Structure formats: C-alpha cells, structure tokens
Amino acid sequence: MSLSIFLLPLAVVATLAVLGVLIGSALIQWVRAQIAVGHVDFHIDKDVLAPGEGTRVVANVVSRSQPLGIRAKLVCTMFDHRARRIYESTHDLAAVVGQQHVYASFLRLPAYALRTGTVGTELSSFFSEEAHRLFVSWTAELEISPRDAPGDVLVHRTIAIDVPEGRLLAPDREAMDRVILESCQAMHSDLVFNWLVHMAAADGSIAPSEQALLRDVLRTAHGVSDPVLADQRILVEMSRRLEVDPVALRKHVPVEALRSFYRFLFAMAWRDGQLDGREHNMLIDALDKFGLDGAMVHDIEVEVLGGFARW
Numbered sequence: 001m002s003l004s005i006f007l008l009p010l011a012v013v014a015t016l017a018v019l020g021v022l023i024g025s026a027l028i029q030w031v032r033a034q035i036a037v038g039h040v041d042f043h044i045d046k047d048v049l050a051p052g053e054g055t056r057v058v059a060n061v062v063s064r065s066q067p068l069g070i071r072a073k074l075v076c077t078m079f080d081h082r083a084r085r086i087y088e089s090t091h092d093l094a095a096v097v098g099q100q101h102v103y104a105s106f107l108r109l110p111a112y113a114l115r116t117g118t119v120g121t122e123l124s125s126f127f128s129e130e131a132h133r134l135f136v137s138w139t140a141e142l143e144i145s146p147r148d149a150p151g152d153v154l155v156h157r158t159i160a161i162d163v164p165e166g167r168l169l170a171p172d173r174e175a176m177d178r179v180i181l182e183s184c185q186a187m188h189s190d191l192v193f194n195w196l197v198h199m200a201a202a203d204g205s206i207a208p209s210e211q212a213l214l215r216d217v218l219r220t221a222h223g224v225s226d227p228v229l230a231d232q233r234i235l236v237e238m239s240r241r242l243e244v245d246p247v248a249l250r251k252h253v254p255v256e257a258l259r260s261f262y263r264f265l266f267a268m269a270w271r272d273g274q275l276d277g278r279e280h281n282m283l284i285d286a287l288d289k290f291g292l293d294g295a296m297v298h299d300i301e302v303e304v305l306g307g308f309a310r311w
Helices: 003-036 173-187 190-200 208-222 227-239 246-252 255-270 277-290 294-306
Strands: 037-044 054-063 068-079 083-092 102-108 135-146 155-161
Touching (some): 054 135, 068 102, 083 294, 190 208, 190 255
Antiparallel strands (some): 037 054
C-alpha cells in the first residue's frame, strides 16, 4: 500500500490546524478592534490623480476604550511573482477643528509616480505562460492602533487610487548588469552561469544585449575573452540544464551565496523591464530550492529594483 495513503490524513489534519490558527488569530484581532474602536469611516476626496497631485484623506473614528493613533499611508505596490511595496509615505491624521471624531491629512503623489495597471501584456493574456506578469497599483491606506503601540494595527482600510498618466517603468540596464557581473564574479560557478543562460533564454530567445552580457560574464568571471569561444560555451549551456538537490543545496551552500544567487537571477529576469511568465516560473522554482527567508528575499528585490525603477 502506498505511503501516501498514510500521509494523506496527516496532511489534512495539518492543513485544518493551520486554517484553525489563522481563523482564530483573525477572530481575536476582530474582537480587539471591536473593543477599542466603535466606528470607522474612511474616504478620500479624489481617487484619480496625476503625478504631483494630491488628495485629502478623511477618517471618522470613534474610540471606545483608549487613545488611538490614526495614520494614512500612500503606497505603490508592484506585483509580479510576489507583491512588494516600492514606495510608501506615512502621515498622522490630525483632528478637524469643530468636527468631533473627524481626522484628516493630505497625501501627494510624487512627481515620478508610476502608472497604474498591467505592464507589458493585455489583461486577457495575463495568465498565459508567455505573459509579462507585472501590475502596479497605488493605494491610500488607513491604519488605527493604540497610540502607545503603533505597530499593533487594530483596523486597516484600503482605497485604490488610479494614476493613468503616471510614468512608465524604465529599466536601468547598466545598474542591472553591475548586479549580475558582481554576483557572478563573487560566486564563479558553472551552475550559476548555466542558470543565468537559461534565465536569459526563458522568454524564448537570447536577445543581442543579453548575449553581450553573457560574454562579459564569461570574460570577467571565467576568463573566456574570445567571443567565438564564449558563444560556443553559451550554446553548450543552452543544451544542458544543471539541476541541484534542494536539501544538499541548503545544507552545503552558505546563505550569503544563495542570496547572491537569487540576486543575480532576479536582476537577469528584470533586465529587459518586464517579467515573462517563464522567467516568473524560474524565480518561483529558485525560491523553492533556496529556501531563503522572506525578509531577505524582500530586501534583495528592493535592492535590485532600486536600479530598475529609477526613483
């Protein structure tokens, strides 16, 4: 009898236990919010803005038991294989004179604000393998917490802001190339170069600029300066795929090396300014094998995108 038959009940129990913990945590948070906050209403004057424009945010908040801290955030989030905040500004709401329980502030978009919506692909093909999975959103967010514990958020509300005239993403290839070359020089590994070649070809072909970058990597990290020999090496790597055992990888490769590995893969995927669906799948596969901490992954991606978004 298959071992999976015995493991299935354990998996079901574990799943139910996790769901129970999540539901219990959410219920506790809801009860705490009901005890501390009696009423919340949140709105903004304008939900369509151009770069440099702003809007007033207004919250009607009634406290039941303790002094509250009331904040508004202006957030830009970019979604590809995961969500990441690439811009955030926080403002404390001030009490409005003559209006009980009403608080207000003003949020202004930066002059370089990115355009909202999908990038690189129509939404109808967003989930195809070749789709460029990228979505940019701006939001106004309300956070309410005990005044003496700002990190303990009791209430969170979000309103979407449309920025149809925002700036398009423009990749800084020089910055991306520096990240890739630095990582490859530090690691100097056949496995690293093999994965780099396959990431370059993940969208169907290796573009001339990517071919030139791969030659630079071979010259600086592997000592191959002849372009003909470099192109032959690239073809060899294209014809094979070096795989690794995730358990052995995590056991024998230092975390900092895995960090550098993911750093250059992420930079290569983003180098042309859009994330192809197959590049997306490679990044997901790499994260699954590397087992990197979520906070570390976030820091790596923000670092790389600093050269991408040109803030």
